[in-house]
Amino acid sequence: MRTIKKYPNRRLYDTEVSRYITISDLRQLIIEGEEFEVVDVASGDDLTRTVLLQIINEQESGGQPLFTTEILTHLIRFYGGSTQKMFTDYLNRSLELFVDQQQVYQDRLTEFLGQTSVGMMSEMAKRNLEAWQDVQQNFLRSAGLVKEEAGDSKRRTDKPAKKSADD
Numbered sequence: 001m002r003t004i005k006k007y008p009n010r011r012l013y014d015t016e017v018s019r020y021i022t023i024s025d026l027r028q029l030i031i032e033g034e035e036f037e038v039v040d041v042a043s044g045d046d047l048t049r050t051v052l053l054q055i056i057n058e059q060e061s062g063g064q065p066l067f068t069t070e071i072l073t074h075l076i077r078f079y080g081g082s083t084q085k086m087f088t089d090y091l092n093r094s095l096e097l098f099v100d101q102q103q104v105y106q107d108r109l110t111e112f113l114g115q116t117s118v119g120m121m122s123e124m125a126k127r128n129l130e131a132w133q134d135v136q137q138n139f140l141r142s143a144g145l146v147k148e149e150a151g152d153s154k155r156r157t158d159k160p161a162k163k164s165a166d167d
Helices: 023-031 048-061 069-078 084-112 118-142
Strands: 002-006 012-014 019-021 036-040
Touching: 012 023, 023 036, 023 048, 036 048, 084 118
Parallel strands: 002 036
Antiparallel strands: 002 012, 012 019
């Protein structure tokens, strides 16, 4: 685990490369898949979450934000509620599923590059989106946040019965 030391003057020191770094450098480490922890030099406290939130805040303040006002409002409402743990688990599983689907998509794109049509890629993306929407709807229904609509329970789960040889 890479250790980043945070000094009282707010400077960050990367112990692996023995130099001061910026929040942008930390963001790049995350993009590259590097794992690290940020430790307060004076107290020894783990500041990793705080620094990650700072990175998110900087990303949200510039360009196209990932979190809309509506999403942030919903997130705040989950804090301290009886469903906070369930919501945290749901978000974690949803993100893992999304990352896995993206990896499958990239793998298939690499595998079929030059051999597939745009239609096949669109169909795969459509299936991934439907799976993602099902996960979200199931969570929202189980949390009691949305009412089940007529026909919702059968959507995408019922498959036509196979015809027997007698038919």
